[in-house]
Amino acid sequence: MKAILKSPVLAPLAAWLLVALVTAITTPHFLDAGNLSNLALQVSIVAVVAIGSTVVIIGGGIDLSPGSAIALLTMVFAIMVKFAGIPLPVAIVLVILAGAGLGAINGFLTAYLRIPSFITTVAALSAFRGVAFMFNNGSPVFSVDPNLETIFYGTLFGLPLPLYYLVALYTVAWFAMRYTRLGRSIYAIGGNAAAAMLSGLKVKRLQFLTFLIAGVAAALGAILMAARLNSGSPNYGVGLELSAIAAAVIGGASLVGGRGNIVNTAIGALTIVTVQNGLNLNAVPTSAQNVIIGAIIVIAVGIDMWRVELGGVIGALMPNRKNK
Protein backbone atom coordinates (compact mmCIF):
# COMPACT_ATOMS: atom_id res chain seq x y z
CA MET A 1 0.00 0.00 0.00
CA LYS A 2 2.78 2.38 0.93
CA ALA A 3 4.57 1.45 -2.25
CA ILE A 4 1.48 2.46 -4.17
CA LEU A 5 1.25 5.74 -2.32
CA LYS A 6 4.87 6.48 -3.05
CA SER A 7 4.57 5.45 -6.67
CA PRO A 8 5.14 8.30 -9.07
CA VAL A 9 2.21 7.05 -11.14
CA LEU A 10 -0.24 8.06 -8.47
CA ALA A 11 -0.38 11.81 -8.98
CA PRO A 12 -0.95 11.82 -12.74
CA LEU A 13 -3.42 8.97 -12.42
CA ALA A 14 -5.35 10.88 -9.80
CA ALA A 15 -5.28 13.96 -12.01
CA TRP A 16 -6.67 12.00 -14.92
CA LEU A 17 -9.40 10.31 -12.87
CA LEU A 18 -10.44 13.71 -11.56
CA VAL A 19 -10.55 15.17 -15.04
CA ALA A 20 -12.45 12.16 -16.37
CA LEU A 21 -14.90 12.31 -13.50
CA VAL A 22 -15.60 16.01 -13.94
CA THR A 23 -15.95 15.54 -17.67
CA ALA A 24 -18.27 12.57 -17.25
CA ILE A 25 -20.50 14.52 -14.88
CA THR A 26 -20.64 17.68 -16.93
CA THR A 27 -20.82 16.12 -20.36
CA PRO A 28 -23.84 14.10 -21.50
CA HIS A 29 -22.25 11.94 -24.16
CA PHE A 30 -18.77 11.53 -22.71
CA LEU A 31 -19.30 7.94 -21.62
CA ASP A 32 -20.91 6.82 -24.88
CA ALA A 33 -19.02 3.90 -26.36
CA GLY A 34 -18.56 5.82 -29.58
CA ASN A 35 -17.00 8.75 -27.81
CA LEU A 36 -14.76 6.61 -25.65
CA SER A 37 -13.30 4.78 -28.61
CA ASN A 38 -12.90 8.09 -30.39
CA LEU A 39 -11.11 9.35 -27.32
CA ALA A 40 -8.80 6.34 -27.32
CA LEU A 41 -7.93 6.89 -30.96
CA GLN A 42 -7.35 10.56 -30.35
CA VAL A 43 -5.03 9.80 -27.47
CA SER A 44 -2.86 7.57 -29.59
CA ILE A 45 -1.42 10.35 -31.74
CA VAL A 46 -0.69 12.69 -28.84
CA ALA A 47 0.71 9.83 -26.78
CA VAL A 48 3.09 8.68 -29.51
CA VAL A 49 4.40 12.19 -30.09
CA ALA A 50 4.68 12.75 -26.35
CA ILE A 51 7.24 9.95 -26.04
CA GLY A 52 9.60 12.13 -28.01
CA SER A 53 8.70 15.25 -26.06
CA THR A 54 9.37 13.43 -22.80
CA VAL A 55 12.75 12.11 -23.85
CA VAL A 56 13.82 15.57 -24.99
CA ILE A 57 12.55 17.16 -21.78
CA ILE A 58 14.30 14.59 -19.59
CA GLY A 59 17.48 15.34 -21.53
CA GLY A 60 17.14 18.99 -20.60
CA GLY A 61 15.70 20.35 -23.83
CA ILE A 62 12.33 21.18 -25.29
CA ASP A 63 10.87 20.32 -28.68
CA LEU A 64 8.29 22.71 -30.07
CA SER A 65 8.42 21.35 -33.59
CA PRO A 66 6.54 18.02 -33.73
CA GLY A 67 3.22 19.56 -34.74
CA SER A 68 4.81 21.16 -37.77
CA ALA A 69 6.96 18.12 -38.42
CA ILE A 70 3.76 16.11 -38.57
CA ALA A 71 2.26 18.45 -41.16
CA LEU A 72 5.35 18.16 -43.29
CA LEU A 73 5.63 14.41 -42.85
CA THR A 74 1.98 13.70 -43.67
CA MET A 75 2.47 15.65 -46.90
CA VAL A 76 5.64 13.74 -47.74
CA PHE A 77 3.93 10.48 -46.89
CA ALA A 78 0.78 11.22 -48.90
CA ILE A 79 2.72 12.37 -51.94
CA MET A 80 5.03 9.37 -51.86
CA VAL A 81 2.13 6.96 -51.72
CA LYS A 82 -0.38 8.69 -53.97
CA PHE A 83 1.74 10.42 -56.60
CA ALA A 84 5.04 8.55 -56.57
CA GLY A 85 3.41 5.14 -56.23
CA ILE A 86 5.73 4.04 -53.47
CA PRO A 87 4.29 1.01 -51.66
CA LEU A 88 2.90 1.73 -48.20
CA PRO A 89 5.46 -0.23 -46.16
CA VAL A 90 8.35 1.41 -47.97
CA ALA A 91 6.76 4.83 -47.59
CA ILE A 92 6.33 4.21 -43.87
CA VAL A 93 10.02 3.45 -43.50
CA LEU A 94 10.93 6.52 -45.54
CA VAL A 95 8.68 8.76 -43.44
CA ILE A 96 10.32 7.46 -40.27
CA LEU A 97 13.71 8.23 -41.78
CA ALA A 98 12.50 11.67 -42.80
CA GLY A 99 11.29 12.25 -39.24
CA ALA A 100 14.68 11.20 -37.93
CA GLY A 101 16.19 13.68 -40.37
CA LEU A 102 14.03 16.52 -39.06
CA GLY A 103 14.95 15.55 -35.52
CA ALA A 104 18.60 15.46 -36.55
CA ILE A 105 18.34 19.08 -37.74
CA ASN A 106 17.01 20.15 -34.34
CA GLY A 107 19.59 18.01 -32.61
CA PHE A 108 22.49 19.28 -34.64
CA LEU A 109 21.61 22.93 -34.12
CA THR A 110 21.02 22.41 -30.42
CA ALA A 111 23.77 20.01 -29.41
CA TYR A 112 26.60 20.85 -31.76
CA LEU A 113 25.96 24.51 -32.58
CA ARG A 114 24.79 25.19 -29.02
CA ILE A 115 21.68 27.13 -29.97
CA PRO A 116 19.13 26.68 -27.18
CA SER A 117 16.53 24.11 -28.12
CA PHE A 118 13.75 26.55 -27.39
CA ILE A 119 15.05 28.65 -30.28
CA THR A 120 15.98 25.87 -32.69
CA THR A 121 12.69 24.09 -32.33
CA VAL A 122 10.55 27.23 -32.42
CA ALA A 123 12.38 28.04 -35.67
CA ALA A 124 11.64 24.51 -36.82
CA LEU A 125 8.00 24.97 -35.81
CA SER A 126 7.85 27.77 -38.31
CA ALA A 127 10.11 26.29 -40.97
CA PHE A 128 8.75 22.74 -41.11
CA ARG A 129 5.22 23.96 -41.67
CA GLY A 130 6.52 26.40 -44.23
CA VAL A 131 8.11 23.55 -46.13
CA ALA A 132 4.91 21.52 -45.79
CA PHE A 133 3.08 24.26 -47.71
CA MET A 134 5.60 24.06 -50.54
CA PHE A 135 4.32 20.65 -51.58
CA ASN A 136 1.32 20.21 -53.86
CA ASN A 137 0.81 23.99 -54.07
CA GLY A 138 0.00 24.03 -50.41
CA SER A 139 -3.13 21.91 -50.88
CA PRO A 140 -3.90 18.81 -48.86
CA VAL A 141 -3.61 15.42 -50.52
CA PHE A 142 -6.82 13.45 -50.00
CA SER A 143 -7.74 9.79 -50.51
CA VAL A 144 -4.17 8.65 -50.36
CA ASP A 145 -4.63 4.89 -50.32
CA PRO A 146 -7.58 2.68 -49.42
CA ASN A 147 -5.34 0.50 -47.25
CA LEU A 148 -3.95 3.40 -45.29
CA GLU A 149 -6.91 3.76 -42.97
CA THR A 150 -6.48 0.19 -41.78
CA ILE A 151 -3.33 1.26 -39.96
CA PHE A 152 -5.48 3.46 -37.76
CA TYR A 153 -8.93 1.91 -37.77
CA GLY A 154 -7.97 -1.75 -37.97
CA THR A 155 -8.55 -4.03 -35.01
CA LEU A 156 -6.88 -7.11 -33.65
CA PHE A 157 -8.73 -9.42 -31.25
CA GLY A 158 -11.40 -6.77 -31.07
CA LEU A 159 -9.05 -4.02 -29.93
CA PRO A 160 -8.04 -1.06 -32.07
CA LEU A 161 -4.58 -1.32 -33.59
CA PRO A 162 -3.33 2.01 -32.17
CA LEU A 163 -3.65 0.47 -28.72
CA TYR A 164 -1.10 -2.15 -29.70
CA TYR A 165 1.23 0.48 -31.13
CA LEU A 166 1.00 2.43 -27.91
CA VAL A 167 1.67 -0.53 -25.69
CA ALA A 168 4.61 -1.58 -27.84
CA LEU A 169 6.14 1.88 -28.13
CA TYR A 170 5.66 2.75 -24.48
CA THR A 171 7.13 -0.56 -23.40
CA VAL A 172 10.22 0.02 -25.51
CA ALA A 173 10.58 3.63 -24.39
CA TRP A 174 10.03 2.83 -20.73
CA PHE A 175 12.48 -0.03 -20.88
CA ALA A 176 15.11 2.05 -22.65
CA MET A 177 14.81 4.94 -20.23
CA ARG A 178 14.77 2.73 -17.17
CA TYR A 179 17.08 -0.16 -17.93
CA THR A 180 19.66 0.93 -20.47
CA ARG A 181 22.76 3.02 -20.28
CA LEU A 182 21.32 5.32 -22.93
CA GLY A 183 18.31 6.10 -20.78
CA ARG A 184 20.35 6.62 -17.64
CA SER A 185 22.70 8.90 -19.55
CA ILE A 186 19.80 11.00 -20.84
CA TYR A 187 18.62 11.53 -17.27
CA ALA A 188 22.15 12.48 -16.29
CA ILE A 189 22.68 15.08 -18.99
CA GLY A 190 19.29 16.60 -18.24
CA GLY A 191 20.07 16.77 -14.54
CA ASN A 192 23.51 18.28 -14.82
CA ALA A 193 25.14 18.44 -18.22
CA ALA A 194 28.45 19.69 -16.84
CA ALA A 195 28.70 16.87 -14.32
CA ALA A 196 27.74 14.35 -16.99
CA MET A 197 30.48 15.68 -19.22
CA LEU A 198 33.04 15.42 -16.41
CA SER A 199 31.85 11.87 -15.81
CA GLY A 200 32.86 11.09 -19.34
CA LEU A 201 29.48 11.08 -21.05
CA LYS A 202 29.25 12.24 -24.64
CA VAL A 203 26.82 14.98 -23.78
CA LYS A 204 26.44 16.45 -27.24
CA ARG A 205 25.81 13.13 -28.88
CA LEU A 206 23.24 12.25 -26.24
CA GLN A 207 21.47 15.57 -26.68
CA PHE A 208 21.47 15.04 -30.40
CA LEU A 209 19.98 11.59 -29.92
CA THR A 210 17.07 12.92 -27.84
CA PHE A 211 16.00 15.12 -30.72
CA LEU A 212 16.49 12.29 -33.17
CA ILE A 213 14.18 10.14 -31.06
CA ALA A 214 11.65 12.98 -30.96
CA GLY A 215 11.82 13.18 -34.75
CA VAL A 216 11.07 9.49 -35.06
CA ALA A 217 8.19 9.83 -32.60
CA ALA A 218 6.81 12.71 -34.67
CA ALA A 219 7.06 10.55 -37.79
CA LEU A 220 5.10 7.76 -36.11
CA GLY A 221 2.52 10.36 -35.10
CA ALA A 222 2.42 11.59 -38.69
CA ILE A 223 1.76 8.10 -40.00
CA LEU A 224 -1.14 7.70 -37.57
CA MET A 225 -2.47 11.13 -38.45
CA ALA A 226 -2.29 10.45 -42.19
CA ALA A 227 -3.92 7.05 -41.70
CA ARG A 228 -6.68 8.47 -39.55
CA LEU A 229 -7.73 10.96 -42.20
CA ASN A 230 -6.37 9.07 -45.22
CA SER A 231 -4.69 12.28 -46.25
CA GLY A 232 -1.78 14.61 -45.81
CA SER A 233 -2.16 18.29 -45.08
CA PRO A 234 0.09 21.22 -44.26
CA ASN A 235 -2.54 22.20 -41.71
CA TYR A 236 -2.30 19.09 -39.59
CA GLY A 237 -0.78 19.02 -36.16
CA VAL A 238 -1.32 22.66 -35.20
CA GLY A 239 -0.80 22.92 -31.47
CA LEU A 240 0.06 19.25 -31.14
CA GLU A 241 3.46 20.10 -29.69
CA LEU A 242 1.74 21.79 -26.78
CA SER A 243 -0.52 18.81 -26.13
CA ALA A 244 2.52 16.55 -26.20
CA ILE A 245 4.51 18.79 -23.86
CA ALA A 246 1.48 19.07 -21.58
CA ALA A 247 1.24 15.28 -21.53
CA ALA A 248 4.87 15.02 -20.47
CA VAL A 249 4.56 17.72 -17.84
CA ILE A 250 1.30 16.42 -16.40
CA GLY A 251 3.11 13.10 -16.23
CA GLY A 252 5.71 14.71 -14.00
CA ALA A 253 8.46 15.56 -16.47
CA SER A 254 10.38 18.60 -15.29
CA LEU A 255 11.10 21.32 -17.83
CA VAL A 256 14.33 21.94 -15.93
CA GLY A 257 15.43 18.54 -17.20
CA GLY A 258 16.54 15.31 -15.62
CA ARG A 259 13.18 14.20 -14.36
CA GLY A 260 10.26 12.49 -16.03
CA ASN A 261 8.65 9.16 -16.47
CA ILE A 262 7.57 7.68 -19.76
CA VAL A 263 4.65 5.70 -18.38
CA ASN A 264 3.26 8.77 -16.69
CA THR A 265 3.42 10.60 -19.96
CA ALA A 266 0.84 8.17 -21.34
CA ILE A 267 -1.44 9.09 -18.45
CA GLY A 268 -0.66 12.73 -19.09
CA ALA A 269 -1.67 12.30 -22.72
CA LEU A 270 -4.90 10.66 -21.62
CA THR A 271 -5.57 13.59 -19.32
CA ILE A 272 -4.94 16.32 -21.84
CA VAL A 273 -6.97 14.56 -24.54
CA THR A 274 -9.81 13.94 -22.10
CA VAL A 275 -9.90 17.64 -21.36
CA GLN A 276 -9.93 18.45 -25.06
CA ASN A 277 -12.62 15.88 -25.67
CA GLY A 278 -14.78 17.24 -22.87
CA LEU A 279 -14.39 20.75 -24.17
CA ASN A 280 -15.33 19.61 -27.66
CA LEU A 281 -18.43 17.80 -26.45
CA ASN A 282 -19.44 20.92 -24.57
CA ALA A 283 -18.95 22.92 -27.76
CA VAL A 284 -16.32 25.14 -26.21
CA PRO A 285 -14.84 27.14 -29.11
CA THR A 286 -11.31 26.32 -30.22
CA SER A 287 -10.08 29.72 -29.15
CA ALA A 288 -11.16 29.13 -25.57
CA GLN A 289 -9.77 25.58 -25.71
CA ASN A 290 -6.38 26.97 -26.59
CA VAL A 291 -6.53 29.26 -23.60
CA ILE A 292 -7.44 26.35 -21.35
CA ILE A 293 -4.63 24.14 -22.67
CA GLY A 294 -2.23 27.01 -22.07
CA ALA A 295 -3.49 27.37 -18.54
CA ILE A 296 -3.10 23.64 -17.90
CA ILE A 297 0.51 23.74 -19.03
CA VAL A 298 1.26 26.68 -16.77
CA ILE A 299 -0.37 24.96 -13.81
CA ALA A 300 1.42 21.67 -14.49
CA VAL A 301 4.79 23.39 -14.76
CA GLY A 302 3.95 25.43 -11.67
CA ILE A 303 3.22 22.28 -9.71
CA ASP A 304 6.62 20.99 -10.75
CA MET A 305 8.38 24.21 -9.72
CA TRP A 306 6.55 24.42 -6.41
CA ARG A 307 6.83 20.75 -5.63
CA VAL A 308 8.90 21.34 -2.53
CA GLU A 309 6.38 23.73 -1.05
CA LEU A 310 3.47 21.61 -2.18
CA GLY A 311 5.18 18.54 -0.78
CA GLY A 312 5.21 20.29 2.58
CA VAL A 313 1.50 20.99 2.31
CA ILE A 314 0.70 17.43 1.31
CA GLY A 315 2.96 16.13 4.06
CA ALA A 316 1.08 18.24 6.57
CA LEU A 317 -2.28 17.05 5.29
CA MET A 318 -1.28 13.40 5.13
CA PRO A 319 1.23 12.91 7.95
CA ASN A 320 1.29 9.15 7.44
CA ARG A 321 2.94 9.52 4.10
CA LYS A 322 6.01 10.90 5.73
CA ASN A 323 6.87 7.81 7.72
CA LYS A 324 8.50 5.23 5.57
Next chain:
Amino acid sequence: MLEKATPLVELQHIKLAFGGIHAVDDVSIDLYPGEVVGIVGHNGAGKSCLIKVLSGAYQRDEGKILIEGKEATINNPRDAKAYGIETIYQTLAVADNVDAAANLFLGRELKTGWGTLDDVAMEAETRKIMGRLNPNFERFKTPVVALSGGQRQSVAIARAIYFNARILIMDEPTAALGPQETQQVGELIRQLKADGIGIFLISHDIHDVFDLSDRVAVMKNGRMVGTARTEDVTKDEVLGMIILGKCPPAAVPGPGAIVDA
Protein backbone atom coordinates in the same frame (compact mmCIF):
# COMPACT_ATOMS: atom_id res chain seq x y z
CA MET B 1 64.62 8.70 -3.34
CA LEU B 2 62.21 8.16 -6.18
CA GLU B 3 64.21 10.33 -8.54
CA LYS B 4 65.23 7.44 -10.74
CA ALA B 5 61.80 6.04 -11.43
CA THR B 6 59.75 7.37 -14.33
CA PRO B 7 57.17 9.84 -13.09
CA LEU B 8 53.59 8.67 -13.32
CA VAL B 9 52.57 12.07 -14.62
CA GLU B 10 54.53 14.96 -15.99
CA LEU B 11 52.85 18.20 -16.90
CA GLN B 12 55.25 20.31 -18.92
CA HIS B 13 54.92 24.02 -19.60
CA ILE B 14 51.15 23.98 -19.40
CA LYS B 15 49.38 27.17 -20.44
CA LEU B 16 45.69 27.90 -20.24
CA ALA B 17 44.10 31.30 -20.78
CA PHE B 18 40.55 32.56 -20.69
CA GLY B 19 40.46 35.62 -22.86
CA GLY B 20 43.14 37.80 -21.31
CA ILE B 21 43.38 35.87 -18.04
CA HIS B 22 46.37 33.57 -17.81
CA ALA B 23 44.83 31.02 -15.50
CA VAL B 24 47.79 28.68 -15.90
CA ASP B 25 51.04 30.11 -17.18
CA ASP B 26 53.94 27.84 -18.04
CA VAL B 27 53.41 25.40 -15.20
CA SER B 28 55.38 22.18 -14.93
CA ILE B 29 54.79 19.57 -12.26
CA ASP B 30 55.30 15.86 -11.86
CA LEU B 31 53.97 13.05 -9.73
CA TYR B 32 55.44 9.66 -8.86
CA PRO B 33 53.64 6.42 -8.05
CA GLY B 34 52.70 6.26 -4.40
CA GLU B 35 53.34 9.95 -3.99
CA VAL B 36 51.05 12.67 -2.73
CA VAL B 37 51.77 16.10 -4.13
CA GLY B 38 49.92 18.92 -2.43
CA ILE B 39 49.07 21.90 -4.61
CA VAL B 40 48.49 25.08 -2.67
CA GLY B 41 47.99 28.75 -3.42
CA HIS B 42 45.61 31.64 -3.03
CA ASN B 43 42.10 31.74 -4.41
CA GLY B 44 42.38 32.11 -8.15
CA ALA B 45 45.99 30.95 -8.22
CA GLY B 46 45.12 28.49 -10.97
CA LYS B 47 45.16 25.22 -9.03
CA SER B 48 41.82 23.95 -10.25
CA CYS B 49 42.53 25.05 -13.80
CA LEU B 50 45.82 23.18 -13.78
CA ILE B 51 44.32 19.92 -12.64
CA LYS B 52 41.36 20.33 -14.98
CA VAL B 53 43.84 20.27 -17.82
CA LEU B 54 45.02 16.90 -16.55
CA SER B 55 41.50 15.60 -15.97
CA GLY B 56 40.43 16.63 -19.48
CA ALA B 57 37.81 19.11 -18.31
CA TYR B 58 39.75 21.96 -19.93
CA GLN B 59 41.86 21.79 -23.05
CA ARG B 60 45.26 23.35 -22.60
CA ASP B 61 46.52 26.02 -24.98
CA GLU B 62 50.11 24.86 -24.75
CA GLY B 63 52.22 22.25 -23.04
CA LYS B 64 52.58 18.51 -22.86
CA ILE B 65 51.21 15.80 -20.65
CA LEU B 66 53.29 12.67 -20.18
CA ILE B 67 51.94 9.56 -18.52
CA GLU B 68 54.68 7.14 -17.50
CA GLY B 69 57.07 8.92 -19.77
CA LYS B 70 54.89 8.77 -22.88
CA GLU B 71 53.09 11.71 -24.32
CA ALA B 72 49.37 11.40 -23.62
CA THR B 73 46.41 12.68 -25.59
CA ILE B 74 43.91 14.13 -23.15
CA ASN B 75 41.20 16.19 -24.77
CA ASN B 76 38.21 15.31 -22.64
CA PRO B 77 37.37 13.56 -19.37
CA ARG B 78 36.91 10.24 -21.18
CA ASP B 79 40.50 10.34 -22.41
CA ALA B 80 41.75 11.05 -18.92
CA LYS B 81 39.75 8.21 -17.43
CA ALA B 82 41.18 5.87 -20.03
CA TYR B 83 44.63 6.70 -18.59
CA GLY B 84 43.37 5.86 -15.11
CA ILE B 85 43.01 9.48 -14.04
CA GLU B 86 40.09 10.04 -11.69
CA THR B 87 39.07 13.38 -10.31
CA ILE B 88 37.16 14.74 -7.39
CA TYR B 89 36.20 18.21 -8.48
CA GLN B 90 36.02 21.15 -6.14
CA THR B 91 32.51 21.86 -7.41
CA LEU B 92 31.47 18.24 -6.87
CA ALA B 93 30.46 17.23 -10.33
CA VAL B 94 27.61 14.95 -9.36
CA ALA B 95 24.37 14.38 -11.22
CA ASP B 96 21.89 15.73 -8.69
CA ASN B 97 18.83 14.03 -10.03
CA VAL B 98 19.97 10.43 -9.66
CA ASP B 99 21.03 8.38 -6.65
CA ALA B 100 24.47 7.53 -5.30
CA ALA B 101 24.85 4.31 -7.27
CA ALA B 102 23.82 5.94 -10.53
CA ASN B 103 26.42 8.63 -9.89
CA LEU B 104 29.14 6.20 -8.99
CA PHE B 105 28.67 4.27 -12.20
CA LEU B 106 27.65 7.08 -14.51
CA GLY B 107 28.97 6.28 -17.96
CA ARG B 108 30.40 2.97 -16.69
CA GLU B 109 27.28 1.18 -15.56
CA LEU B 110 27.37 -2.46 -14.59
CA LYS B 111 25.21 -4.56 -16.85
CA THR B 112 23.36 -7.82 -16.59
CA GLY B 113 23.86 -10.65 -19.02
CA TRP B 114 21.05 -9.08 -21.05
CA GLY B 115 22.92 -5.86 -21.51
CA THR B 116 20.54 -3.99 -19.24
CA LEU B 117 21.54 -1.94 -16.23
CA ASP B 118 22.30 -4.08 -13.22
CA ASP B 119 20.93 -1.80 -10.52
CA VAL B 120 21.16 -4.47 -7.86
CA ALA B 121 24.85 -5.06 -8.42
CA MET B 122 25.55 -1.34 -8.66
CA GLU B 123 23.80 -0.66 -5.39
CA ALA B 124 25.64 -3.52 -3.69
CA GLU B 125 28.99 -2.20 -4.89
CA THR B 126 28.04 1.29 -3.79
CA ARG B 127 27.12 0.03 -0.34
CA LYS B 128 30.45 -1.72 -0.10
CA ILE B 129 32.55 1.26 -0.98
CA MET B 130 30.48 3.73 0.99
CA GLY B 131 30.79 1.44 3.97
CA ARG B 132 34.51 2.05 3.81
CA LEU B 133 34.29 5.77 3.25
CA ASN B 134 31.35 6.91 5.25
CA PRO B 135 29.82 4.10 7.30
CA ASN B 136 26.94 6.31 8.40
CA PHE B 137 25.77 6.78 4.84
CA GLU B 138 22.38 5.21 4.36
CA ARG B 139 20.53 7.16 1.73
CA PHE B 140 21.26 4.94 -1.23
CA LYS B 141 17.98 5.45 -3.03
CA THR B 142 17.77 9.21 -2.73
CA PRO B 143 18.65 11.56 -5.55
CA VAL B 144 21.96 13.12 -4.63
CA VAL B 145 20.44 16.59 -4.57
CA ALA B 146 18.78 15.73 -1.27
CA LEU B 147 22.05 14.73 0.40
CA SER B 148 24.17 16.90 2.66
CA GLY B 149 27.35 18.47 1.33
CA GLY B 150 29.46 15.89 3.11
CA GLN B 151 27.38 13.00 1.84
CA ARG B 152 27.65 14.33 -1.70
CA GLN B 153 31.36 14.61 -1.22
CA SER B 154 31.59 10.99 -0.16
CA VAL B 155 29.71 10.03 -3.31
CA ALA B 156 32.20 11.99 -5.41
CA ILE B 157 35.13 10.38 -3.60
CA ALA B 158 33.64 6.91 -3.93
CA ARG B 159 33.25 7.44 -7.64
CA ALA B 160 36.84 8.51 -8.02
CA ILE B 161 38.35 5.59 -6.16
CA TYR B 162 36.02 2.82 -7.27
CA PHE B 163 37.50 2.39 -10.71
CA ASN B 164 41.05 1.63 -9.60
CA ALA B 165 42.55 4.95 -10.52
CA ARG B 166 46.28 5.12 -10.99
CA ILE B 167 46.25 8.86 -10.71
CA LEU B 168 43.87 10.56 -8.36
CA ILE B 169 43.14 14.26 -8.37
CA MET B 170 41.45 15.62 -5.28
CA ASP B 171 40.42 19.26 -5.44
CA GLU B 172 39.44 20.28 -1.91
CA PRO B 173 38.14 16.80 -1.09
CA THR B 174 37.40 17.57 2.55
CA ALA B 175 35.89 21.03 2.12
CA ALA B 176 32.40 19.93 3.09
CA LEU B 177 33.34 17.18 5.51
CA GLY B 178 33.16 17.03 9.28
CA PRO B 179 36.24 16.20 11.36
CA GLN B 180 35.47 12.48 11.42
CA GLU B 181 35.01 12.16 7.66
CA THR B 182 38.03 14.36 7.06
CA GLN B 183 40.06 11.95 9.11
CA GLN B 184 38.63 9.07 7.08
CA VAL B 185 39.67 10.74 3.86
CA GLY B 186 43.15 11.21 5.29
CA GLU B 187 43.25 7.50 6.10
CA LEU B 188 42.04 6.72 2.62
CA ILE B 189 44.74 8.86 1.05
CA ARG B 190 47.42 7.00 3.00
CA GLN B 191 45.91 3.69 1.97
CA LEU B 192 45.74 4.62 -1.72
CA LYS B 193 49.27 5.92 -1.55
CA ALA B 194 50.39 2.60 -0.16
CA ASP B 195 48.72 0.95 -3.14
CA GLY B 196 51.04 2.94 -5.40
CA ILE B 197 48.49 5.46 -6.60
CA GLY B 198 49.74 8.96 -7.32
CA ILE B 199 47.66 11.73 -5.83
CA PHE B 200 47.42 15.43 -6.50
CA LEU B 201 45.85 16.97 -3.43
CA ILE B 202 44.59 20.52 -3.57
CA SER B 203 43.77 21.98 -0.21
CA HIS B 204 43.60 25.28 1.60
CA ASP B 205 44.38 23.54 4.84
CA ILE B 206 48.13 23.80 5.14
CA HIS B 207 48.16 21.36 8.07
CA ASP B 208 46.38 18.71 6.01
CA VAL B 209 48.80 19.28 3.18
CA PHE B 210 51.80 18.87 5.45
CA ASP B 211 50.24 15.84 7.05
CA LEU B 212 49.51 14.00 3.86
CA SER B 213 51.84 15.21 1.12
CA ASP B 214 55.33 14.12 0.22
CA ARG B 215 55.88 17.27 -1.77
CA VAL B 216 54.11 20.56 -1.94
CA ALA B 217 53.76 22.73 -5.04
CA VAL B 218 52.87 26.38 -4.68
CA MET B 219 51.06 28.39 -7.32
CA LYS B 220 50.55 32.12 -7.49
CA ASN B 221 48.79 34.10 -10.21
CA GLY B 222 48.75 31.13 -12.54
CA ARG B 223 52.48 30.48 -12.17
CA MET B 224 54.51 27.92 -10.28
CA VAL B 225 56.42 29.47 -7.42
CA GLY B 226 58.20 26.25 -6.63
CA THR B 227 58.01 22.75 -5.26
CA ALA B 228 59.56 21.33 -2.13
CA ARG B 229 59.60 18.12 -0.16
CA THR B 230 57.40 18.77 2.83
CA GLU B 231 60.07 17.44 5.19
CA ASP B 232 62.54 20.05 3.89
CA VAL B 233 60.43 23.13 4.47
CA THR B 234 58.43 24.69 7.28
CA LYS B 235 54.84 25.80 7.13
CA ASP B 236 55.98 29.38 7.43
CA GLU B 237 58.24 28.99 4.44
CA VAL B 238 55.37 27.57 2.42
CA LEU B 239 53.15 30.45 3.54
CA GLY B 240 55.88 32.77 2.33
CA MET B 241 55.76 31.05 -1.04
CA ILE B 242 51.98 31.36 -1.17
CA ILE B 243 51.76 34.97 -0.07
CA LEU B 244 54.96 36.53 -1.34
CA GLY B 245 56.07 34.10 -4.02
CA LYS B 246 59.39 33.79 -2.22
CA CYS B 247 61.14 30.48 -2.73
CA PRO B 248 63.11 29.12 0.26
CA PRO B 249 66.50 27.49 -0.37
CA ALA B 250 65.20 23.97 0.13
CA ALA B 251 62.61 24.36 -2.62
CA VAL B 252 63.00 23.97 -6.36
CA PRO B 253 62.01 27.35 -7.79
CA GLY B 254 59.58 27.58 -10.70
CA PRO B 255 59.05 30.35 -13.25
CA GLY B 256 56.78 32.17 -10.79
CA ALA B 257 59.35 32.51 -8.02
CA ILE B 258 60.49 35.95 -7.00
CA VAL B 259 64.20 36.08 -7.39
CA ASP B 260 65.72 37.90 -4.45
CA ALA B 261 67.75 40.88 -5.38
